[in-house]
Every structure is written in C-alpha cells, then in structure tokens.
Amino acid sequence: MEASSLTQQFFQQLINGISLGSIYALIALGYTMVYGIIRLINFAHGDIYMLGAYAGYFATTFFKMSFFPALIFSMVVASTVGMLIERLAYRPLRGAPKIAILITAIGVSLLLEYGGMILVTPQPRTFPELFSTATYNFMGLVVNSQQIVILVVSLALMFILTYVVNHTKVGKAMRAVSFDTDAARLMGINVDRIISFTFAIGSSLAAAAGILVGIYYNSIDPLMGIMPGLKAFVAAVLGGIGVIPGAMVGGVLLGVIEALVSGFLSSTFRDAAAFIILIVILLFRPAGLFGKNIREKV
Amino acid sequence: MLKVENINVYYGAIHALKGISVEVKEGEIVTLIGANGAGKSTILRTISGLLRTKTGNILFEGNSVATMAPEEIVKKGISQVPEGRRIFANMTVEENLELGAYIRSDKPGIRKDIDKVFERFPRLGERRKQIAGTLSGGEQQMLAIGRGLMSQPRLLLLDEPSMGLAPLLVKEIFSIIKEINASGTTILLVEQNANMALSIAHQAYVLETGRITLSGSAKELMESEEVRKAYLGG
Numbered sequence: 001m002e003a004s005s006l007t008q009q010f011f012q013q014l015i016n017g018i019s020l021g022s023i024y025a026l027i028a029l030g031y032t033m034v035y036g037i038i039r040l041i042n043f044a045h046g047d048i049y050m051l052g053a054y055a056g057y058f059a060t061t062f063f064k065m066s067f068f069p070a071l072i073f074s075m076v077v078a079s080t081v082g083m084l085i086e087r088l089a090y091r092p093l094r095g096a097p098k099i100a101i102l103i104t105a106i107g108v109s110l111l112l113e114y115g116g117m118i119l120v121t122p123q124p125r126t127f128p129e130l131f132s133t134a135t136y137n138f139m140g141l142v143v144n145s146q147q148i149v150i151l152v153v154s155l156a157l158m159f160i161l162t163y164v165v166n167h168t169k170v171g172k173a174m175r176a177v178s179f180d181t182d183a184a185r186l187m188g189i190n191v192d193r194i195i196s197f198t199f200a201i202g203s204s205l206a207a208a209a210g211i212l213v214g215i216y217y218n219s220i221d222p223l224m225g226i227m228p229g230l231k232a233f234v235a236a237v238l239g240g241i242g243v244i245p246g247a248m249v250g251g252v253l254l255g256v257i258e259a260l261v262s263g264f265l266s267s268t269f270r271d272a273a274a275f276i277i278l279i280v281i282l283l284f285r286p287a288g289l290f291g292k293n294i295r296e297k298v
Numbered sequence: 299m300l301k302v303e304n305i306n307v308y309y310g311a312i313h314a315l316k317g318i319s320v321e322v323k324e325g326e327i328v329t330l331i332g333a334n335g336a337g338k339s340t341i342l343r344t345i346s347g348l349l350r351t352k353t354g355n356i357l358f359e360g361n362s363v364a365t366m367a368p369e370e371i372v373k374k375g376i377s378q379v380p381e382g383r384r385i386f387a388n389m390t391v392e393e394n395l396e397l398g399a400y401i402r403s404d405k406p407g408i409r410k411d412i413d414k415v416f417e418r419f420p421r422l423g424e425r426r427k428q429i430a431g432t433l434s435g436g437e438q439q440m441l442a443i444g445r446g447l448m449s450q451p452r453l454l455l456l457d458e459p460s461m462g463l464a465p466l467l468v469k470e471i472f473s474i475i476k477e478i479n480a481s482g483t484t485i486l487l488v489e490q491n492a493n494m495a496l497s498i499a500h501q502a503y504v505l506e507t508g509r510i511t512l513s514g515s516a517k518e519l520m521e522s523e524e525v526r527k528a529y530l531g532g
C-alpha cells in the first residue's frame with residue numbers, strides 16, 4: 001500500500017513537472033538561440049515572457065479574443081518588442097566588450113519590469129479563464145485541462161521550431177551564423193536580419209509560455225518574469241547553452257526535478273533545486289548535457 | 299573586371315595594407331603571392347566587404363563595391379573561398395552547398411548546380427548526407443570550392459586553397475581551379491605555393507608586408523631573379 005502510493009505520487013509529480021517544465025523549455029529556447037547566435041545571455045528575456053502574458057491578458061479581456069487568436073496576438077507583440085530591443089539596445093553595441101552588452105541587457109530587463117509597473121500597475125491581475133477547468137482521472141492520476149493545453153501547445157511550438165531550424169532556408173542561415181558569422185556573410189547571408197529573426201522567434205516562444213502560465217496559475221504581475229527567467233536560464237545551461245534540443249530537454253528535466261523535490265522533500269526547496277543544479281552543472285559539465293566543446297567565437 | 303585602387307586597411311593600430319592596387323581582367327587567373335602575414339587574406343577580406351578601406355576604391359565591373367555590405371557584394375557576383383575552408387562543419391555536405399546558394403531562389407537551378415558540383419567532385423556526391431566536419435582535408439577544400447561556386451560568381455576569390463594538403467591533392471586542386479577558369483569564371487588566387495600558382499596564372503602580384511613589390515605576367519615573375527630566390531627556392 002505504502003509503496004504503491006509512493007509510485008502514484010511519483011507519476012503525479014512527473015505529470016506536474018512535465019507541464020511546468022515545458023514552460024521552462026519554451027523560455028529556455030529563447031536564451032539558447034540568442035546565445036547561439038550572438039553569445040549574449042539576454043537577461044531581458046524573462047521580461048518578454050511577462051510582456052507576452054500581459055499581451056495575452058489584454059487580448060482576452062479588452063479585445064475578447066479566444067485562446068488561439070490571443071496566443072498569436074501575444075506572440076506577434078512579443079516578437080516585435082524583442083526585435084526592437086535587439087535593434088535599439090544590442091545592435092549598437094555589436095563589437096563592444098561583452099560586459100557592456102551584458103549590463104545593457106540587465107538595464108533593459110529593469111526597464112521592462114519597472115516600466116511595466118508604471119504602465120499596468122504592480123497589482124497582480126487575474127488571468128481570465130479561457131478553458132473550463134476539467135480534471136481527468138486515470139489510474140489514480142489527476143490531469144487537468146490546463147496541463148493538457150500547456151503540453152499540446154508547447155510540443156506543437158517546439159515541433160514547428162525544430163522544423164524551421166532544420167529544414168528551412170532561414171533556419172539553415174541561423175545555424176550558419178551561429179557556427180561562423182564571417183563565413184555566413186561570405187555566403188551572402190544578411191547577418192543582422194538573421195539576428196533579428198532569432199530574437200523574434202525566441203520572444204514569441206517566451207510570450208506563448210507567458211500565456212500558458214497565465215492560464216495555469218491564473219495570476220500575472222510585472223515581476224513574474226524574474227524567477228522563471230532565471231530557471232529557464234538554468235534549463236538552457238543544463239541542456240547545453242546554444243543547443244536547441246538541449247533547451248527542450250533541460251527545461252522539461254528541470255520542471256520534473258522541481259516537482260519531485262516539492263512533492264517528496266518540501267516545496268520550500270523547490271527554488272533551491274534549480275540553483276543547485278546550476279552550480280553542479282557549472283562545476284562538472286559546463287558545456288551542459290548536450291553541449292559539445294563549442295569553440296569560442298573570436 | 300575588378301580594380302582595387304590604392305587601398306589602406308587597418309586592424310586597429312596595425313596598418314595591414316599600405317596603398318595596394320590590383321587589377322583583375324575578365325577571364326584571367328590572377329595570383330597574389332607572398333609570405334605569411336604579408337596581407338593577402340586582408341586584401342580578399344576587404345574585397346568581400348568584411349573589412350573596410352580607409353582610402354581609394356574597389357571597382358567591380360565599373361561600380362564601386364568599397365562600401366557595400368558583404369551580402370550585396372556576393373549578389374554582385376563576387377564569391378570567396380576563405381582561408382582554412384571555413385565550411386559549416388556541423389551541417390551536411392548538401393546543406394553547405396545550399397548555403398552557398400543562399401542569395402538565389404531558383405530551386406531547380408540550385409538543384410542542378412548541386413548536381414554539377416557532385417559531378418565535378420564525385421567524392422562529395424557519395425557523402426552528400428554526411429556531416430561536413432567528418433570529411434578529410436581535401437574533401438573539405440573541395441566542398442569549400444563547390445560552395446563558393448553555388449552563388450554563380452563571375453569572380454571567384456580563393457584564399458590558399460592548397461594549404462595543408464598532400465602534394466597529390468594540391469595538384470588536383472590546381473587543375474580544378476584551371477577548369478573552373480576555363481568554364482568562364484575569373485579567378486583571384488592567393489597562394490603561398492608560388493610555384494604552382496604561377497604555373498596556372500596569367501598575371502601575378504608579389505606582396506610583402508602590406509605593399510606590392512612586384513607585378514607582371516606570371517611568366518615574367520616566374521623568370522624573375524628576385525621571385526626565384528624568395529619564393530621558388532632558388
């Protein structure tokens with residue numbers, strides 16, 4: 001009896017972890033793609049996720065959109081803002097010392113967080129219920145409709161992304177720029193345009209994560225991006241920063257570990273788990289699970 | 299076809315090219331020879347738009363390309379096979395060739411040209427789905443040349459294509475260069491292997507620490523006392 005209830009709890013936490021983890025994965029993809037292409041940890045990325053959640057909030061409340069139009073709307077808004085940030089804040093610093101760009105990214109992050117507070121007030125808002133909550137029981141496990149939506153949407157987005165990166169012209173150009181920027185230029189690739197495109201894609205995935213979290217937790221606020229942003233960064237490092245499948249696996253893995261820690265140990269250790277993983281990875285396998293020893297760009 | 303006029307190029311405080319002028323006539327093979335560090339690659343990188351000249355001009359078919367972005371220069375018809383090959387080692391042979399055709403959108407034409415590359419380099423055809431990083435040095439150089447041809451350039455810049463290859467492969471590469479030229483592509487060839495380069499070129503320039511010290515027909519240079527001593531081993 002004791003053993004079977006433990007197994008059951010394990011699988012229950014696994015389900016919770018996978019749905020939370022696919023959110024981390026969506027955000028982690030933006031970190032990893034931007035890092036892959038310009039070797040920048042875009043600290044403002046978590047705030048783009050927040051912005052996406054708000055865009056989804058306004059789309060569903062003011063414009064009365066249903067889930068899918070709101071998802072598309074918020075992805076478009078976030079990708080536009082992401083491209084603008086790259087254009088206005090990062091591109092002028094191309095070729096500047098890395099630390100200058102890193103500090104700028106932190107500045108952009110603070111601007112979005114506190115600018116967001118001025119625009120939409122610091123008060124948390126209740127995300128509208130876009131799906132009637134249904135819970136499904138099978139074999140003693142509980143899955144709710146939000147978890148299913150999260151899983152389906154994030155899997156679909158990751159599938160589309162994988163297809164774009166591997167099989168389309170722009171995806172090949174992204175890989176080329178990421179591997180060797182000057183060689184990519186010699187192929188006639190407009191590198192600035194590819195960088196813009198990368199920010200657009202990464203931001204739109206973060207926005208999708210923002211809406212999904214809004215649906216899951218029902219509550220959004222201007223600082224909601226900080227913690228998931230950091231966690232997704234850990235997920236990207238865990239998978240191997242710059243490696244796209246790594247971000248997906250790293251995100252899901254982190255979500256599962258967190259769920260197991262809060263289920264079996266204590267939920268107060270949940271946040272600590274992510275950072276312990278970060279430290280362990282940096283100590284023993286800095287290239288991450290899927291990382292090759294990527295040669296540093298000169 | 300190409301006129302490089304009095305260019306001065308710097309890396310920060312390093313004055314790498316000091317008033318270089320080079321001319322390439324349509325249909326020719328022109329070679330730039332010189333020791334390591336003379337500035338050969340810098341010339342090619344400047345022509346391709348990766349570096350900027352402070353003075354002078356670069357004219358391609360009468361139009362200045364000196365301030366154009368690299369991708370615009372490729373569209374004008376200048377393609378470069380860079381030093382050290384710089385293939386995309388994490389992608390397949392075929393993907394490398396597709397990237398070479400990035401500026402084009404005529405899918406059937408691109409297909410046909412990929413097949414042409416495989417005809418020219420049968421070993422690449424056998425390995426079309428293989429990751430490029432797993433190819434041998436010679437195969438990688440062939441891939442780099444094939445990739446450079448995929449944009450259908452009228453002028454092909456080759457930076458030390460024989461570097462690091464066994465003598466037999468060097469011969470093969472040079473005969474391929476001659477073939478490419480014979481099929482209508484003008485070539486600017488940078489080499490440290492002066493002997494081989496002069497043997498296939500029409501015109502030649504000798505570069506020393508950022509300056510052109512000698513120029514003339516390849517035949518003249520091959521016979522010149524100075525060149526024989528410095529670059530041809532006596």
Ligand SMILES: Nc1ncnc2c1ncn2[C@@H]1O[C@H](COP(=O)(O)OP(=O)(O)O)[C@@H](O)[C@H]1O
Pocket residue numbers: 309312314332333334335336337338339340341
């Ligand atoms: N990225 C760089 N930064 C600083 N100096 C460079 C750089 N690349 C080349 N140089 C210098 O410019 C000069 C010419 O280099 P290069 O054009 O590569 O010569 P070559 O191709 O003839 O061997 C050399 O003195 C080299 O040290």
Ligand SMILES: [Mg+2]
Pocket residue numbers: 335338339340381
């Ligand atoms: Mg060189």
